[in-house]
Amino acid sequence: MKNRTSTLLIDDIPIAITRRKMKSLRLRVCPQKGDVKVSAPHFVARGDIHAFVVKNLDWVRSQRAEIANREVVPVRLMQTGDSIPLLGQTFRLHVEGGVSRPSLKCLADNQLLMRLPVSAGLVEQQQLIDTWYRDQLKLAVPPLLERYEPIMGVAVKQWGIKKMKTRWGSCNITARRIWLNLDLASKPAQCLEYVVVHELAHLLESGHTPRFWAIVDKTMPTWRAANLILNPRSRK
Numbered sequence: 001m002k003n004r005t006s007t008l009l010i011d012d013i014p015i016a017i018t019r020r021k022m023k024s025l026r027l028r029v030c031p032q033k034g035d036v037k038v039s040a041p042h043f044v045a046r047g048d049i050h051a052f053v054v055k056n057l058d059w060v061r062s063q064r065a066e067i068a069n070r071e072v073v074p075v076r077l078m079q080t081g082d083s084i085p086l087l088g089q090t091f092r093l094h095v096e097g098g099v100s101r102p103s104l105k106c107l108a109d110n111q112l113l114m115r116l117p118v119s120a121g122l123v124e125q126q127q128l129i130d131t132w133y134r135d136q137l138k139l140a141v142p143p144l145l146e147r148y149e150p151i152m153g154v155a156v157k158q159w160g161i162k163k164m165k166t167r168w169g170s171c172n173i174t175a176r177r178i179w180l181n182l183d184l185a186s187k188p189a190q191c192l193e194y195v196v197v198h199e200l201a202h203l204l205e206s207g208h209t210p211r212f213w214a215i216v217d218k219t220m221p222t223w224r225a226a227n228l229i230l231n232p233r234s235r236k
């Protein structure tokens with residue numbers, strides 16, 4: 001059966017009801033905007049859903065009040081004078097407004113010129129930095145692969161850069177493809193080097209076994225310092 005959605009208004013609060021294949025009613029207040037959502041089994045009558053919400057209305061109100069009163073953190077735009085890190089170097093940002101197309105240019109002496117339309121915000125600024133980071137990683141990774149592939153006796157078929165929330169890199173052993181986290185661009189160069197070595201080592205040993213760490217140790221004896229920057233809570 002497909003999920004059906006409808007709305008119920010209780011005391012001026014819209015309640016979104018989604019019918020699902022489930023056993024009992026579930027009520028939640030979304031932490032972002034305070035939207036109220038009920039998931040209900042197909043067999044529960046609308047009147048029972050109404051009663052269920054009314055019974056929990058004090059809780060719903062207190063949750064919504066808390067969300068409404070939450071302190072809104074003002075967005076701080078990047079400004080002239082800000083430092084932008086790149087693989088252990090620091091770049092000084094200059095921000096200029098009033099152009100029609102956003103752009104970012106690297107000038108002499110580690111200066112970065114960011115030009116933005118008046119309407120641009122932090123999202124556009126971040127996009128410019130991300131594109132620059134991506135370009136810089138595309139330049140920095142090939143020499144590392146050329147250096148370590150022959151040493152380790154492996155060859156990747158494909159590699160790429162993407163934003164990752166929980167990992168610095170990943171390796172698909174069958175496809176011999178590695179992914180590197182875009183955020184590595186903002187870390188010291190040795191961190192990128194370590195993640196490349198780490199992912200290449202997975203082509204020889206899939207798990208984090210003693211053999212795996214022995215390969216990493218032998219290939220890049222200084223890897224622990226880089227690992228500590230990337231994973232401060234690591235006990236390796």
Ligand SMILES: [Zn+2]
Pocket residue numbers: 198202208
């Ligand atoms: Zn790993």
